[in-house]
Amino acid sequence: MQVILRQLGDCSIRRAEPSDLIPVMEVNLKTLPEHYSDYFYESLLAEIPEAFIVAEVGNKIAGYIMCKTEYGFSNFKKLGFVKKGHVVSVAVLDEYRRKGIGKALVEESVNGIRIRKCDEFYLEVRCSNNDAVRLYEKLGFVIRQQLHSYYRDGEDAYLMAIEIDHT
Ligand SMILES: CC(C)(COP(=O)(O)OP(=O)(O)OC[C@H]1O[C@@H](n2cnc3c(N)ncnc32)[C@H](O)[C@@H]1OP(=O)(O)O)[C@@H](O)C(=O)NCCC(=O)NCCS
Numbered sequence: 001m002q003v004i005l006r007q008l009g010d011c012s013i014r015r016a017e018p019s020d021l022i023p024v025m026e027v028n029l030k031t032l033p034e035h036y037s038d039y040f041y042e043s044l045l046a047e048i049p050e051a052f053i054v055a056e057v058g059n060k061i062a063g064y065i066m067c068k069t070e071y072g073f074s075n076f077k078k079l080g081f082v083k084k085g086h087v088v089s090v091a092v093l094d095e096y097r098r099k100g101i102g103k104a105l106v107e108e109s110v111n112g113i114r115i116r117k118c119d120e121f122y123l124e125v126r127c128s129n130n131d132a133v134r135l136y137e138k139l140g141f142v143i144r145q146q147l148h149s150y151y152r153d154g155e156d157a158y159l160m161a162i163e164i165d166h167t
Contacts, residue, residue: 005053005108011062011096013104016045016052023061024054031091033153044068044088051085051112055092055101063092065105067113067121075122075144075161085113085164087123090132102135110139114164122161124150136160 003015016024021041028035044066045052051067066088074080087109092101113121124147125132133143141160150157 005111006104008055008100008104010057011099011101012056013101013108014054014056015049016054016064016066018042018045020054020061020064021045024064024066027061027064027091027093028089030093032089033151034089036089041066048085048112048116050115051109053105053108053112055096055105057096062096063090063101063105065090065109067109069113069116069118075120075159076163082119083117085109085116085118085121087121090123097131102132103139106135106139110162110164114166117166118164120161120163122159124157124159126151127156127158133158133160 002017004012005015006013025041048067048069053065054061055063068086068088070084070086071081072084074082090102090105110121123136125136141162143158144161145159147157147159
């Protein structure tokens, strides 16, 4: 059964299903230089379906976000060991951008990782990716680190993170 999280005009923001994975991979190929194996997409959907979310317009997948969870040192507390959500990838097709879809995907993924009782949520973003950095900042993410030569082409990443409110 489809889990529709919200409606943005004619765009449904909903949890991904196995049949969405090929269109999600197509959006990834068109929008980002980092690509993954089929198995990786399948495993993320199986691991944390609450934070694997798609934007659908008509019958077309216009965007997606997919995440994983892990345990590790806090990005906020000295010496704290926490459960963290991690944005693996988020993208919206060019023709559907600047309509609030990216914001809705990230907000719903925050809800998803809250359901999975994560304490923090973090991501890496190219330092030159102003659109994405601004979007994350609007949603409360803060730059916690600059990761030197994080990407294969040598570009640095910002590590941006947010603490999850469970109240
Ligand atoms: C980053 C990305 C996901 C943002 O997606 P998006 O759907 O355009 O995001 P939103 O529409 O929610 O917000 C983006 C901008 O549109 C604006 N916007 C939102 N609704 C709007 C509307 N109805 N009309 C006009 N502008 C609007 C937002 O205010 C924001 O503007 P700002 O950055 O100037 O403040 C998209 O640019 C993308 O896929 N980029 C390529 C892949 C990528 O870089 N992914 C991130 C890797 S970390």
